[in-house]
Amino acid sequence: MSEAGSGRTVVVAGGGLAAAKTAEALRGEGFEGSIVLVGAEAVVPYERPGLSKGYLQGSAERASLDVHPADWYADNAVDLRLGAAVTALDVAGHAITTADGDRTRYDTLVLATGSRARRLDLPGADAAGVHHLRDVGDSERLRAALRPGARVVVVGGGWIGLETAAAAVTAGAQVTVVEVAELPLVRVLGPEVARVFDDLHRAHGVDLRCGVGVRDVVAGDSGEGANVVHLDDGTALPADVVVVGIGAAPNVELARDAGLELGGRDTGGGVCVDEHLRTSHPDVLAVGDLAAAWNPLLGRRIRVEHWANALNQPAVAARTALGVPASYDRPPYFYTDQFELGMEFTGWFDPTQPYDLVVRGDLDSREFVAFWLVEGVVAAAMNVNVWDVTEHLGLLVRSRATPPAAHLADPAVALADLAEG
Template sequence: MPEREAIVGSTVILGAGQAAAQAIVSLRQEGYEGRIVLIGDEPFLPYQRPPLSKAFLAGELARDRLLLRPPEFYARAGVELMLGTPAVRIDREAKQVVLADGRRIDYQTLVLATGGRPRHLDCPGAEHPSVHYLRSIADAEALGEKLHAGARLAIIGGGYVGLEVAAVAVKKGLGVTLLEFAPRVLSRVACAEVAQFYEQVHRGAGVRILTGSGVAAIEALEGGVRVRTSDGSAIDADLVLVGIGQLPNVELAQAAGIVCDNGIVVDDEGRTSAPDIYAAGDCTSHFSAVYGYHLRLESVHNAVEQARSVAAAICGKSRPYRQVPWFWSDQYELKLQIAGVNRGYDQTVLRGDPQSRSFAVFYLQEGRLLAVDAINRTAEFVAAKPLIEGHARIAVDLLRDADVPLKGLMPLS
């Protein structure tokens, strides 16, 4: 049998997160023997971001344990590291990436893994030094240094990041007030039953939750700030965390003429509208074969699987990304596992008792299973994924019956 011909070229990866690390791993696994250059804004090797709002912020995980791969891996893989120097332009005609220090890096293939950034608060006083965001190691360390027992923390935004930080902070002995503009927490991502459950859990732990509260201004106080809400109320705090969503980093792609629409638009193999340029991870928008519309997903699973597809495509193979997305959140002793996307649901089905802190909620659209939120119910999370992928219709009474295993249920015809 003849030996496989080595795949040689020059691939530059712009961004140094989960998708970038996986792209490197997969390129070498696929037999790519060309030059690989990794360019990142931060001075760190690619690292995990989910623990930043959980174990790392709580002081339970050392910085070096955040790394996705040790330094030796990149040396063995022959990766050229250019960290701590942002890219400022993509020169498509010259096939070069221009760095902030003036260097020009040639590429044959370019992978955009630029991730996202926190959406910033837009109100008077939002730039006060006591206002924090959470996306990077530096962000987490700056916030963590101020999480002392007795301190007052105001969290703006009742999404997963805000709730996860609230759980860490209240366990550390801080007084925590969480403000959410919508009528309930998790309003964009979960149904009322799940939101109500988490509100009860957090209130029971000592978190003060104010829903329907917009932020009008942040005023400076000696040693802290005062958060003025849209209804005229005031919350005094020593520090503030803003968690109101994420924006995709698409500016370099847009400036280079690459099609973007709520993310860098890619196909199921990670190709952008520009020849020889791919993208993966939080910065992308892809057409979902499971749901039939474009999605921008902020998840480890999405970053990893898109990067695998991109690496295969660069190596002349076809491994399209067509999977059911999944996510997770850790708060207190609760493990929330989410399979699928619940956009457009018209019915929810509850399995189990929320009071037991172990239950699942299934999201249906015209009887078809779209997604599941499983709280301390891994079996339902695992079993739901193939049913979601198969557009299954399951009898509601069987979904509701906790004594009937979800695995093996036959879809309705």
């Protein structure tokens, strides 16, 4: 590809943060060719974290979700095609087809089709009053349903489930969270730190039911027509609102049907890409929730459903598309705000495998920094209600340092110095 890429076409399939940032990064790198951004939704690309945070709670305006104002696309010569999902990918012919029958050729394709909310495979899962939270319409419908006194049952104690539970409590609802594991977030944080979130929600009146699953959802006359959520242990929970937050499934259908390599269960599915974000076809890249990416820092392939990947991977994809050497080796990063607790997490570890936890501060006070060590290496770190330290924690994780546990726990040892070992 020539330096400016004049005369070439990059098609970006997707309508979220990763898609918009890919278009932005291409122009930022000096690409002068055609950029076509095809989004399934009929609105300009927007960010999703606010859907379960500020926007759901009513504290953030709709415009705050948009990655760019609507006129940015025309101003930057991005051909924005909304409301027409990509339905077919012809890698041999270098073309996509959309739902309206349009066929568009590309020189490079960037898949940024994200993921969709997983559904309960149970009787009554599609009953009225059952909500999922994936797009802006979902958030608006759920916000309208979270009224004072409403009985809300949240199925799933992950990030979306707990953030939704916090929003519902803030709205004055009566909230029950049902989680099949023994603690919320235990499969992400391990039991020690998961108990912090368990205690937080119980302290705010959330009825946490852990170690039990949902059997079905039945429309009934209990509570003026409310649904009833039946649990595996025989409990019946009347629910004016049911929120299903059991994770997301990557939208791999285009890639699968085109014969691109997909990730296995160990990566949570997704489309396999290398550290340059190329798929098994050299002219097709993938970014964001969809990408099961080889991470050189971790020495493994991972798929991460968090905002930071969608924000940062597009810069690497743009350089790769332009033939500029680049690789994505950032550690995963995510954040949450629930009640009075705010936190940021950097790194990656597997809670089912051996690790050592070191805490600087006090778990009970919910003001601490936690470090997860795997074979002595700081694999991940999380700051809870301790601010302006994320950059230091990121450097520490990236350094693969092995500082003494006593130094990690000691607030007298500067976090900036820990990466030096």
